[in-house]
Each structure stands twice: as C-alpha cells, then as structure tokens.
Amino acid sequence: MFDITLATWQILVIKVLVILTVVPVGALVGGYAEHKVMAHLQHRLGPMYPGGWHGWATTLADGIKFLLKEDIIPAAADRKVFSFAPAAIMVPIIMIYLVIPIDRNLVIEDLDVGLFYLLAIGSLSTIGLLMAGWSSANKYALIGALRSAAQLIAYELPIVLAAAVVAMLAGSLSLIDIVEAQNFPFALWPPGIGFVAFLLFTVGAVAEMTRVPFDMPVAESEIITGPFTEYSGMRYIFSHMFAEMGHMVAFGGIAATLFLGGYKPIIPLRILEYIPGVFWFFGKTMFMIFLFLWIRPTFPRVREDQLQKFAWKFLIPVGLVLILATGAWVLYV
Amino acid sequence: MALDQRRLEKARKPGFGLGLLKGMGVTLKHLFKHNTVIQYPDEKQDLSPRTRGVIALKEENCTVCMLCARECPDWCIYIDSHKEQLPPKRQGGRPRKRNVLDRFAIDYALCMYCGICVEVCPYDALFWSREFEYAEYDIRELTHEKERLSDWMESVLPPPPLEIGAEYPGSPTRAPETPPAGAAARGTAASTPAADDAGGTEEQPGAPVAPLGGGGRTPDAGAAKPPMPDVGPVPGEQAAATPGRDGATGREETSAGEEAPRGQAPGGDGTTEAPAGAPPGATATPPDATATPPDATATRPGDDDPPPESTGEARADVKPPDATATPPDAAATPPDATATPPGDDDPPPESTGEARADVAPTMTSPEGGGPAPEEIASLRETPGPNVEVPHETPQPTALTPTEDPDEVYAQVLKEQQAKGSSPQVAEARAKVARVKAERGIARGPAPSPGEEEGG
Numbered sequence: 001m002f003d004i005t006l007a008t009w010q011i012l013v014i015k016v017l018v019i020l021t022v023v024p025v026g027a028l029v030g031g032y033a034e035h036k037v038m039a040h041l042q043h044r045l046g047p048m049y050p051g052g053w054h055g056w057a058t059t060l061a062d063g064i065k066f067l068l069k070e071d072i073i074p075a076a077a078d079r080k081v082f083s084f085a086p087a088a089i090m091v092p093i094i095m096i097y098l099v100i101p102i103d104r105n106l107v108i109e110d111l112d113v114g115l116f117y118l119l120a121i122g123s124l125s126t127i128g129l130l131m132a133g134w135s136s137a138n139k140y141a142l143i144g145a146l147r148s149a150a151q152l153i154a155y156e157l158p159i160v161l162a163a164a165v166v167a168m169l170a171g172s173l174s175l176i177d178i179v180e181a182q183n184f185p186f187a188l189w190p191p192g193i194g195f196v197a198f199l200l201f202t203v204g205a206v207a208e209m210t211r212v213p214f215d216m217p218v219a220e221s222e223i224i225t226g227p228f229t230e231y232s233g234m235r236y237i238f239s240h241m242f243a244e245m246g247h248m249v250a251f252g253g254i255a256a257t258l259f260l261g262g263y264k265p266i267i268p269l270r271i272l273e274y275i276p277g278v279f280w281f282f283g284k285t286m287f288m289i290f291l292f293l294w295i296r297p298t299f300p301r302v303r304e305d306q307l308q309k310f311a312w313k314f315l316i317p318v319g320l321v322l323i324l325a326t327g328a329w330v331l332y333v
Numbered sequence: 334m335a336l337d338q339r340r341l342e343k344a345r346k347p348g349f350g351l352g353l354l355k356g357m358g359v360t361l362k363h364l365f366k367h368n369t370v371i372q373y374p375d376e377k378q379d380l381s382p383r384t385r386g387v388i389a390l391k392e393e394n395c396t397v398c399m400l401c402a403r404e405c406p407d408w409c410i411y412i413d414s415h416k417e418q419l420p421p422k423r424q425g426g427r428p429r430k431r432n433v434l435d436r437f438a439i440d441y442a443l444c445m446y447c448g449i450c451v452e453v454c455p456y457d458a459l460f461w462s463r464e465f466e467y468a469e470y471d472i473r474e475l476t477h478e479k480e481r482l483s484d485w486m487e488s489v490l491p492p493p494p495l496e497i498g499a500e501y502p503g504s505p506t507r508a509p510e511t512p513p514a515g516a517a518a519r520g521t522a523a524s525t526p527a528a529d530d531a532g533g534t535e536e537q538p539g540a541p542v543a544p545l546g547g548g549g550r551t552p553d554a555g556a557a558k559p560p561m562p563d564v565g566p567v568p569g570e571q572a573a574a575t576p577g578r579d580g581a582t583g584r585e586e587t588s589a590g591e592e593a594p595r596g597q598a599p600g601g602d603g604t605t606e607a608p609a610g611a612p613p614g615a616t617a618t619p620p621d622a623t624a625t626p627p628d629a630t631a632t633r634p635g636d637d638d639p640p641p642e643s644t645g646e647a648r649a650d651v652k653p654p655d656a657t658a659t660p661p662d663a664a665a666t667p668p669d670a671t672a673t674p675p676g677d678d679d680p681p682p683e684s685t686g687e688a689r690a691d692v693a694p695t696m697t698s699p700e701g702g703g704p705a706p707e708e709i710a711s712l713r714e715t716p717g718p719n720v721e722v723p724h725e726t727p728q729p730t731a732l733t734p735t736e737d738p739d740e741v742y743a744q745v746l747k748e749q750q751a752k753g754s755s756p757q758v759a760e761a762r763a764k765v766a767r768v769k770a771e772r773g774i775a776r777g778p779a780p781s782p783g784e785e786e787g788g
Contacts, residue, residue, distance in 0.1 A: 041360040045370045298360045299353065 015108050023094050027245035030289060031059035034245070037293045062241070069233035076137035077230065085135060086231070086239035088128030092121045093243055096250040101176050103263045103277040114175035115167055118254060119160055122208065125243070126152040129217070132239060133227035144226020147304055148210055148217030154311035155207035155214070161319030162201035165193065165326045166258045179262030187259040190333070193325050198259040200319055205251040206292060207311070209244055213299040214307055248292050249285070256284035382490050385446045386465040387477075389485035390437055394458035397432040401450035401459060409443035410450060411436060411476075439482060441467070442475040460489040742767040 006014070035058055039046030051057025073082055099114040101107035111117050126149055133145020167173055169190070170181040183189075187198040207214040210226075217226040225231075228240045256262060261284065263277030302310070371378050380386075397414040413436035419429040451459045462485050469475050477485075495501065745766040749759035768774075 037364070040368065041364045043363040043366060043368065043370075045368055045372070048372060294357060294360060298356045 019094060019097050019108060023097055023246050023249075024242070026249040027242050028059040028063070030245040030249050031062070031241060032056060033289065034248075034293055034296075035059075037290065038297050041294060041297045059241075063237065066233050066237045071235065072230070072232045074137050074230050078135040078137070081131050081135035082230075083235070085128050085132035085227075086235045086243075088131055089125050089239050089243045090128075090246070092124035092128070093246045093250060095121045096254070099175050100250070100253040100257060101179060101262060102281050104176070106278070107176065110174060110176050113173045115163055115173040115178065115258075118175075119156075119163055122159075123152070123156050125247075126156075128239070129227050132231070136227070136230040138230050141227050141229045144217045144229070148227060151207060151210065151214060151217060151304075151307060151311075154308055155204045155315075157204075158200045158311065158315040158319050159204035159208065161316070161323060162197040162204065163258065165197040165319075165322055168323070168326045168330055169194075175257055175262075179257055179264060182261045182264060183268045185259060185261035185266060190326075190329050193322060193329060194259070196318065197322055197326075198255070200315060200322065201255055201259060202288075202291065203315065205255060206295060207307070209247045209251065209292075211244070211248070211292060212296045213302045215301060216304045216307060248289055252285040252288035252292065253281075255288045256281060260284040260288070380463045382463070382493065383461070384463045384465075385448060385461050386463045387441070387467060387485050387488075388439055388444070388446075388451060388482070389460045389462045389489050390439075390479065390482035391458050391460065391486055392434065392437075392479065392483055394456045395434050395437065395454075396456055396458075397434050398455065400453045400455065404449045404453045406447060406449065407443045407445055409440040411438040411440070413437075434479070437479045437482060438476050440476040442472050460486065462486075462488040463490070464488045738767040738770040741770040 032055075036046040036054070047055035047058040049055055050061040073079055096118060098108045099111050099117055101110065129148045129152070130145050133141045133143075133148070136142070166178060166186055169186055170178040172178060172181070186194040188194060210217050225236075225240060228236060231239055260266070261280070263281040265272035265275065265280055266284075397412060399412055402408075402410040402412045412434070414432050414434050417431050417433050419431055421428050448461065451461055464485060467475075467477075742763045746759055746763035749762050750756075754762070
C-alpha cells in the first residue's frame with residue numbers, strides 16, 4: 001500500500017509503542033468491564049459517576065488517584081526488592097502480548113516457539129509475587145506470597161498440559177500455525193478432548209491470575225491483599241490492578257487463540273469470512289474475559305488446601321490422561 | 334418425609350459441576366434483568382408512610398410531662414419548663430398552674446430512632462416524619478431545638494384513615510335519624526316529651542339517658558359524645574327526666590327514676606333492673622339511671638338509642654325503638670315496665686353492667702360512623718359542666734334472682750350479636766349472664782358508694 005520501508009529499529013519502536021499502548025488501555029477497559037459487568041451480575045449498577053455516562057472513566061480516575069498517592073515503603077522492608085517486585089510482576093505480563101495474533105498479519109512478533117514462549121514467560125510472574133511478599137517485612141504479606149507461589153506453581157501444570165494438547169493437535173508451537181490449524185475451534189473438535197482441554201486451560205488461567213474463586217493469596221477479607229499489603233499508590237496499581245487486568249486480557253487472548261479459533265470465524269462458513277479477523281479475535285477475547293468476570297461473583301472462595309487438592313489430585317491427572325488421548329487421536333485419526 | 338429426603342439427596346448429589354453451572358445461570362439471569370437500583374441523590378425512594386425519619390414536635394400539645402425525656406434510652410431529649418400561675422376559674426378558687434415549655438430539644442446525634450418517645454407521649458405531641466436528609470457538617474447542629482422540631486411538623490403525614498366501622502373518638506355510635514322519627518312515631522307520648530326534654534335539642538343521648546340518671550346519665554349519653562353531650566343531657570335530663578318519668582307512668586320505677594330518688598337507684602333497680610341495665614354507665618347517678626330506665630325506655634322511641642358508647646353508657650334504653658315491639662326478653666322483665674314503653678326490647682342490655690352501648694347491638698341501624706350531625710350540634714349547644722369526663726361510671730345492672738336465666742341468656746346473646754361480637758364471645762357472655770342470673774349475682778359493677786344503696 002504505502003511505499004514505506006522501515007528500518008528494523010523503527011519497526012521495533014513501533015511494536016514497543018503498540019504494546020505499551022495496548023496493554024494499559026486493555027487493562028483500563030478490562031478494569032471498567034470488571035466493575036460494571038460484575039455489578040450487573042450482582043443486580044446492581046457499578047460506578048455511574050466518573051466520566052458522566054455510566055462511569056466510563058472509572059479506571060482512569062482510579063489511575064490518577066493512585067498516581068497522587070503517597071509512596072510508602074515500610075522501614076524494615078528490603079527497599080530494592082520492594083521497589084522492583086511490581087516490575088517483576090508486570091513485565092512478563094506485557095511480554096505475553098508479543099505473540100498473540102490479532103489477524104493473520106497482525107502480530108507483534110510471530111515466534112516459531114510462540115506457545116512455549118507464552119508458557120515460559122507467563123510463569124515468571126510467580127517470582128515477582130514472592131519478591132513482593134518477602135520484601136514487605138510483613139508476616140501476612142509473606143503468607144500471602146507463599147500461598148500464591150504454591151497456587152501458581154500448582155496451576156501452571158494444567159495450563160501447560162492443555163497447551164500441550166493444542167500443540168499436538170496443531171502440530172506446531174507457532175501461534176499463527178495453531179490458529180490456522182483450527183477450522184473448527186479446538187474447543188469443539190476433537191469432540192470431548194478439545195472441550196476438556198479448554199476447561200482445563202480456563203480453570204488454570206483463573207487460578208494463575210489469582211482470581212476468585214482461587215484468590216486465596218489475596219483473600220481480601222483475610223490478609224488484605226496478600227503479597228501487596230504494604231504497597232500503595234502506583235506500585236500497588238502496577239502489581240495488583242494492572243497485573244490482574246492485564247493478565248485477564250492476555251489470558252483471554254491466549255484462550256481465544258488456542259481454543260476458540262483466534263482470528264478465524266467460529267465456524268468455517270464462507271459467509272462468516274467476510275467479517276475481518278480482528279473482530280473475530282476481539283469477540284472471542286471478550287467472550288473469554290466475560291467468562292472470567294462471570295465466574296467472579298458467582299462462586300465462593302476456595303480454601304487453600306481445597307485449591308491444592310483440586311489441582312494436584314484432579315486437574316493434573318486429567319491433563320495427563322488428556323495428553324494420552326490426544327496422542328491417540330493424532331496418531332490414529 | 335420420604336419425598337423431602339429424596340429431594341435432599343438429589344440436591345446433594347454431585348451432578349458433576351451442575352451446581353456450578355446453575356450458579357452461573359443465576360448470575361447471568363441478573364445480568365439481563367432490569368436493574369432496580371435507586372441512584373440516591375438523583376432518584377429518591379418512595380418511602381412508606383410509617384417510615385421513621387425525624388421526630389417532629391407539636392408544641393401546643395406538649396404539657397411538659399417529661400415522659401419522653403424520661404423514657405428515651407439515650408437521654409437525648411432536653412426539656413426545660415417553668416410553671417406559670419393563672420387566675421382562678423371561679424371567684425375564691427385557687428390559682429391555676431400551667432406548665433410552660435421553655436426548651437425542647439432532641440439531639441439527633443444521639444437519637445437512635447427507636448420511637449419510644451413518640452409512643453409514650455400521652456398527648457400526641459411527637460410525630461414521626463419521613464425526612465432523613467438533615468446531615469450537618471457540625472455535630473452541634475444536630476441538636477434540633479423547639480423551632481426546628483416544630484418546622485418538621487410540616488412534613489408529618491396525616492394519620493391513616495380509620496377502618497370501616499370504627500368509632501371516631503368522641504362520637505357516639507348511634508343511629509342518627511331513627512331516633513327523632515322513631516321517637517315521634519312510636520314513642521309514647523310521654524316518652525317523646527321526655528325524650529325531647531331530655532336532651533333539649535339533643536335527642537337520643539339525652540333521652541335514653543335522661544330517664545336513667547337524669548343528671549347522672551348524661552355522662553353516659555355524653556360518653557357517646559365528648560364532654561359536651563354529657564353536659565347537655567344533664568340539664569336537659571334533669572328537666573326531662575321528670576317529665577319523662579311522669580310519662581312513664583306505667584313504670585313503677587319511673588318515679589324512682591327521677592334523679593331525686595337517687596338513692597333508690599339500686600333499690601329501684603330491683604324493679605328497674607331492666608332499666609338499670611339500661612343505663613349502663615350513668616356516671617352521674619347510677620341509681621337515677623336505673624330509675625330512669627323505664628322512662629328512658631319510654632322516651633326511648635323518641636330518641637335514637639344513644640350510640641352504644643361502649644364506654645359505658647348504660648344505655649339500656651338504647652334498644653332500638655322498633656326492636657321487638659313486645660318486650661321479648663323476659664330479661665326485660667324488670668323492664669316489664671319497659672315493655673310498656675314503646676316496645677323496647679331488652680332494656681338492659683348491659684347485663685354485664687358496663688355501660689356498654691347496648692344500644693348499638695339492639696339497634697337495628699346502629700351507626701358506627703359517628704353521631705348524626707344534628708346530634709352533635711345539639712349536644713354542643715347545651716351548656717354543660719366544666720368538667721365532663723367522657724367516661725361513665727359503670728352502672729350496676731343487677732339482676733334480681735328472679736330473673737329467668739334462660740331469658741337472660743337469650744337476651745344477652747341477642748344483644749351481643751346485634752353488637753357484632755363474634756359468635757363465641759356472644760355465647761360466652763350469654764352463658765355468664767345466665768349463670769349469674771341463676772346465682773342471683775348482680776350483673777354489673779357494684780354501685781359506687783353513696784350513689785345507690787344496695788344494689
């Protein structure tokens with residue numbers, strides 16, 4: 001179209017800017033969606049005032065408010081680690097956005113090992129949580145950090161196993177290849193296997209994000225915010241709000257890509273292909289986000305031991321069986 | 334039981350994840366429901382009339398009895414008053430005192446809106462209002478003084494309407510027009526005049542009452558109506574009583590009825606027990622009342638039976654004028670005399686002795702609404718004693734042992750039913766009356782000492 005050739009570094013800059021724009025905006029919108037959707041699910045209205053029309057500027061106002069807050073670091077805290085922990089949590093989440101394809105040609109960087117990269121980077125946030133909890137010099141923050149570390153490790157496995165199923169079915173780790181391999185979304189085909197894998201992935205994702213019902217680490221009513229108890233102002237937003245919302249959108253995108261067909265129409269009908277892939281992708285992502293939001297006000301919190309039991313004694317064995325089944329499917333079907 | 338257990342089991346069965354999905358269904362349903370949130374400052378809720386908001390003070394009703402301040406669990410009402418002296422009412426009387434309210438403040442920072450002060454106020458000076466938006470920036474401004482509390486009265490809602498058939502305070506329940514017409518129609522000539530005289534202008538209450546206690550009765554009649562009636566009938570009665578008495582020549586009691594023969598009230602009651610019954614609670618002179626009953630009955634037709642001021646009018650005479658022409662109830666035996674009268678039936682409905690507005694029951698057209706306008710008007714015109722207490726001392730309506738228990742039973746039953754008591758209550762009361770008749774127990778409270786003798 002345009003006859004522009006950009007130098008590599010220019011392209012890089014553009015890509016970085018795109019990510020740095022998309023992620024916070026996504027987190028803002030995700031945060032607003034969480035307020036409003038959760039509220040309506042609970043038969044109430046949610047924020048109505050900020051911004052005038054149904055409170056659309058709620059998260060924006062939140063962000064400004066937190067910027068204006070005092071930055072408190074406990075005296076006994078390990079300052080360097082304390083300051084660095086939010087970054088350790090936030091950066092991996094931003095990096096997830098790197099490989100998610102919005103359309104066939106719209107991906108920041110299509111890595112050949114996209115899926116593997118995703119899973120690896122995704123698990124980096126765990127160390128950030130541990131850092132935050134430990135450096136807070138607060139018993140309860142530490143308890144929260146340990147709980148969250150245990151939880152994230154435990155639920156990493158169902159995610160990995162489900163992703164392995166997808167990789168096996170698609171025959172590649174590149175996310176674009178995975179999407180291309182889905183005429184029917186993997187959640188629907190192979191029958192049974194795909195759906196169970198999808199469920200496994202969703203549950204694992206919810207736990208990874210320490211969202212309800214798996215929000216023991218941040219059990220609000222018990223240990224305030226777990227590892228982030230001592231955080232205030234922008235640090236808090238980065239490590240808690242941004243992380244959670246960004247994570248939610250990211251995982252929504254990943255689930256959409258892996259299991260719902262990414263930027264392809266949900267059913268391979270000719271007529272549906274006239275709708276641009278971007279819409280399909282965002283539609284599916286939003287559906288996933290809605291699913292995450294829907295689960296939140298519906299279920300009570302799972303106890304830590306129930307949480308662990310569920311992961312180790314149920315989800316992982318199911319995942320392993322699933323891999324067996326997928327292997328059989330791929331070989332013989 | 335088995336069904337419940339089965340249902341319980343089914344509910345507990347782990348339909349794998351089905352419970353979770355059902356939960357999600359519930360939340361989803363709410364997502365699409367129309368939201369019922371009332372967004373407060375822009376939208377206000379329609380509060381029920383009994384909402385407890387701020388408490389308003391009607392100064393003119395307050396007599397500074399301090400009950401509210403005492404009963405407030407929080408001690409948040411501050412009252413100050415002083416006594417003033419007023420000149421005596423009559424010459425030579427002692428100077429009257431009046432309590433004047435200086436300060437009445439409610440500290441809403443302390444008030445817990447329990448409403449005990451509103452409940453406890455005997456003079457209806459405190460009212461609930463629905464206002465609740467009076468938050469202040471300074472806590473000291475949360476103490477509302479007298480003026481502010483009076484201002485809140487504007488937001489107090491009018492009281493809810495009474496139920497259908499309820500008696501309005503101070504209104505005798507009696508058939509409005511019947512009496513005059515009826516009186517004329519059936520009334521014994523004697524009665525009529527008596528009746529007329531009785532209340533002067535006022536009819537019934539006076540009429541029936543007149544015979545009763547002459548003066549005393551008035552209160553009963555008056556009982557129906559607020560003080561006024563009492564007043565009215567009294568003088569009227571006195572005047573009327575006599576004539577009425579005369580009129581009821583048929584009665585032996587008639588003469589006794591006169592207020593003059595007060596003493597005879599109880600005595601006369603023997604004969605006049607019917608009448609005695611009639612004047613249920615002639616406050617003034619039970620004996621008179623008893624005496625008068627015959628007269629009363631005589632006059633009865635003329636006046637509509639005094640509204641069954643249950644409070645005690647011993648209005649036996651209340652009997653509906655056209656009620657059984659023949660004195661059906663033997664119970665009315667003493668009122669045999671009454672029988673003579675224009676067929677009033679059961680004269681002393683008050684077997685129970687209370688000045689209950691027997692009239693009402695026996696009344697064919699008892700009105701529950703309130704006194705007829707003309708009654709009230711007439712009542713008001715008559716001057717009365719300064720102090721009319723709308724209560725009637727219960728009229729003794731002793732039954733002579735000769736009273737036929739069954740007749741008593743029937744009579745009381747009829748009265749009760751006409752009055753509208755439930756069947757069980759009517760039966761019970763009738764039975765009690767019968768037993769009392771059997772044992773020769775006087776039905777009704779003992780006559781007040783000095784008012785009647787014996788009885």
